[in-house]
Ligand SMILES: [Zn+2]
């Protein structure tokens with residue numbers, strides 16, 4: 001007898017037999033038909049935006065963003081497609097953050113490092129002063 005590995009479908013929560021795609025049959029079917037609708041739509045409207053596609057196909061923006069990120073709908077072929085920046089939600093076509101957020105992140109990190117340096121310097125200063133006090 002073979003043991004069946006079952007789990008809850010991460011999409012709809014139903015118990016299903018585990019498979020490579022990590023989705024139950026119903027969800028796989030929905031996902032496939034969502035994808036087909038998107039791909040068909042893009043064949044007709046090559047330059048459509050993500051929002052236009054969602055409206056025309058009825059596929060949720062969230063799902064379309066996943067298709068784009070998984071490169072099932074490659075942005076290199078479809079100039080109108082974007083997905084939201086992880087931080088501010090503005091439409092982007094590469095990385096997880098838009099340019100503004102990436103620049104802000106870099107300057108935040110630099111600022112944090114500077115603060116750390118200052119704290120360290122102050123720490124050293126205290127030590128020296130303490131030593132002097134001991135001497136007198
Ligand atoms: Zn499911």
Ligand SMILES: [Zn+2]
Pocket residue numbers: 085086087088089090097098099100101102
């Ligand atoms: Zn952003």
